[in-house]
Structures are given as structure tokens and as C-alpha cells.
Amino acid sequence: MTSDELDFLPLKVTHIDEGGRRCFDPDGKRRLIEACEKPGASVAGLALKAGVNANQLRKWIMLERRRLMHIDSRKSSRTGSAEFVPVVEVAEPDAVTASANLRSSPAVTPVLRPREVVRSSPRPPSPSRLVARLPNGVSLEFECSGQDPALITTMIDALRSR
Numbered sequence: 001m002t003s004d005e006l007d008f009l010p011l012k013v014t015h016i017d018e019g020g021r022r023c024f025d026p027d028g029k030r031r032l033i034e035a036c037e038k039p040g041a042s043v044a045g046l047a048l049k050a051g052v053n054a055n056q057l058r059k060w061i062m063l064e065r066r067r068l069m070h071i072d073s074r075k076s077s078r079t080g081s082a083e084f085v086p087v088v089e090v091a092e093p094d095a096v097t098a099s100a101n102l103r104s105s106p107a108v109t110p111v112l113r114p115r116e117v118v119r120s121s122p123r124p125p126s127p128s129r130l131v132a133r134l135p136n137g138v139s140l141e142f143e144c145s146g147q148d149p150a151l152i153t154t155m156i157d158a159l160r161s162r
Helices: 026-037 043-050 054-078 149-160
Strands: 013-016 022-024 128-133 139-144
Touching: 022 026, 026 043, 026 054, 043 054, 139 149
Parallel strands: none
Antiparallel strands: 013 022, 128 139
């Protein structure tokens, strides 16, 4: 980083509150956080130049990331994207291509069936395929054998938590 990019350092104190804590210029804090995000930037070094504690600067960076993630999640929730991706059982994987939004397509309606008891068979099971298109545009495709349902369940749970 050049010294021209860091001309706002040290941070300007706007006022000191009743507890003796310093309040800094918001624009300077924003620029400092952006400088810390650049490749090769040293958070501790920038904190020293800014006149703030390195732990305080790390906290500001963490809070800014959370704020940006919250804004992104609010934007995606406003677009009407569903939290759960509908899953449709298909007899032959190549026979049907599900549309990205099943609610707008009246021709494809998922059929709910009661769970069947799985009995072992002497022949090896054919592989199963799961294709999911997420609201953010990512498409996932999983293929598993009879011994992999726990793996698929874990992956679906992990996707659901995001």
C-alpha cells in the first residue's frame, strides 16, 4: 500500500463519550476496514498506524462482514427465493428435467408417497442421483450408491443451514 492510500491515518477522534471511550470518524473507519481487506495487508500494522488497538480493529472488521452478510441475506429474501428447494423423485434421471421454479410450472407436481421399508436385495442397488438448483443460481448434482444416504442427508442439512 502506498502512503497516499493511507493519508487518512491516524484515525480522527470525533469525540470521547462518558465512559472515556474514543469515537472515531466513520469514514476513516470504513477506509481502514477496506485497507485491511486488501491482499497482503497487516491488520496489526494498520491498527498501529491508525492509533487503535489491533483487537478493536479486528472487531470492526468482523462487525462489517456481519453487516454486509445481513444486507445480502435481506436482498435475497426480498427476491422471493424459497428457503427450501423442492425435491422431486424421478424414476429415470434423464426422463424429466425439473424447472428452476416448480411453483410457476403447473405441469410438474410432486407426488408425496408414504415411506417404504427398504429391504436388502441380492443384487447391488442402482445409483441414485440428486440434482438441486439453489436460489442463488448454483446447481448441485449428487450421485450415490446404496451406502451413501447418510452422506446425502448430511449435505442437505449443511445446505439448509446456510
